[in-house]
Amino acid sequence: MKPTIRDVAKMAGVSISTVSRVMNAPETVVESKRLKVLDAIEELKYQPNSFARGLIYRKSFTLGLLIPDIENMYYAGMIRGMQDACIKLGYSLMICNTDRDPERLLSYIDAFHEKQVDGIVFASDMLFPEYYDKLVGCRIPFVMVSSHSDEYDIPSVEVDDEAAAYDAVKFLIELGHKQIGMLGFNDVNSIAGPPRIEGFARALKEFGLEHNLEKVKYASHRFEHAYEASHELFSEYPDTTAVFCVADEFAMGAISYLKDRNVLVPGQVSVVGFDNVRMAGMFIPKLTTIAQPIYELGYRSAEQLHELVTTGSVKVTREKMKHRLIVRESTRER
Template sequence: MKATIRDVARLAGVSISTVSRVMNAPETVVASKRDRVLEAIQQLQYQPNAFARGLIYKKSFTLGLLIPDIENLYFAGIIRGMQDACIKLGYSLMICNTDRDKERLLSYMDTFREKQVDGIVFASDKLHPEYYEKLVGCRIPFVLLSSHSDEYEIPSIEVDDEVAAYDAVKFLIELGHREIGMIGFGHSDSMSGPPRYDGFVRAVTESGLGHNVIRVKYANHRFEDAYQAAHELFTDHPGLTAVFCVADEFAMGTISYLKDRNVLVPGQVSVIGFDNLRMASMFIPKLTTIAQPIYQLGYRAAEKLHELLSTGSVEVLREKMQHKLIVRESSREK
């Protein structure tokens, strides 16, 4: 017979309410009682009924995640981190892929409301006023991931894109490169595109290389778009010796374009990416890149949303995580 919460309470020698608090707010229970309850849960293999919990606490114990491109490996890492945090915190996770389609995104918000999710993580897109008004109207707390809002006081978690891009380009300059191009995000809804461009501009300008500011082409988030952007960039500026790409997938597209034209990387052109996707160390040549703590971003987003749901506020409104330069084979001294 399946164990009940009464069985757990009886075995642990505590009240039913104490068992409930251990499952939903363990920090409110003294360690000795908490340990007895956890041991009883494990011994009895007790699994609480989520529907019953929802009725009692008026919560679904479900979080929603809105992502723009589920095929992008960046979001695979985000999902993994958020899923692991949800398991730890006692939530289920519902994922919706928007394909950067406004109507689809708004429709998913309605779906989340109908499913009575407790909160939403809104990832990597710009928070347009209509999105904000919809979420506020649905009365669903939310957190921004790899995004932020200057207009609204919304909790967010991301890296400092401007500083990270600056560090990437500064690294190329320190290698001796003076003719540097960039392939950036061209989508109008991109949150990271403008600050990464700003970081590129600051690095080349500070180093007296302002002539590179115009050496920029844009792509729409895909390998094949970056391949075409690389073609346009090197057609206009054939003397480039280095390229900063705002995504690892863009760096791979750029290297593939150069390989097809028998241009050696890094022998003739150095390429640096951004993200440190799992594929970055498998690609040939292995990518030099700016590493985002992708898994930790997803994990922290779930924790931040849980904090908001539990207390009504967050300790750090706009949180920044650290990036790191990873030097591999796709870059070398000029």
């Protein structure tokens, strides 16, 4: 049978409240009693259960994560980073998949409130007023990862999507490509979609390739939709020799479409992805891609939320992490 706080108090010869104060505010207990309690805790191998711990510290030691698509490869690395940070910081992690459904997301916020989570990480989605009002109304601290809010002053951690897209397209141009297309997100509420379009356009304009600005096709966030968008792109613009994709899953869809039509990648068409998910280095051909520090984004968002929960603020409200271009097999000189 597991030892209880009552057992610790009995062995140390003190009251239960003294044991609680040793765990909660040890400086308020005289040294002789404090040492007796600590010796008893050590001898009995006592560990307060999470409920008791929550009563003592008035915290649940649990963080919540709201993600839009748990099947998306991108979120595996993010979750791993958050989980590792939570272990280090002493939290458990609750994950809820929203499918970008407003009613479901709001119901999850209510569930988090009921479970008394200490804070929430809001991932890769737009912060609509009803979401903000619900979170503020529940008095739950929250931060955003792979997203941000222009309307509200909410802590966030992400990469510079516009600059990253610019670097990807500039790389294709420097390889000698002049007929360049793009596969973008068709979700009007996408946070990352518009700045990646802007980066694509900035690179084209800078190098006098504005004729490519119309060569953009849109897809939802899945492989099969990118496959269909690739069909639209190459049917309408068959002279395209390079494609910038806003996600690695889109790049895989584009390459699969081209393979099915006996178009060589990178022999005839070069493809650049975005994210550097684990599969990017396993796919054939291995993907040239913009690497987000996915694990670090998750880890840092948990750290940032811990900072907000414990101090009431964060040192850096809008934190930008560095991206980098990884050149593999899916691109070559024109």
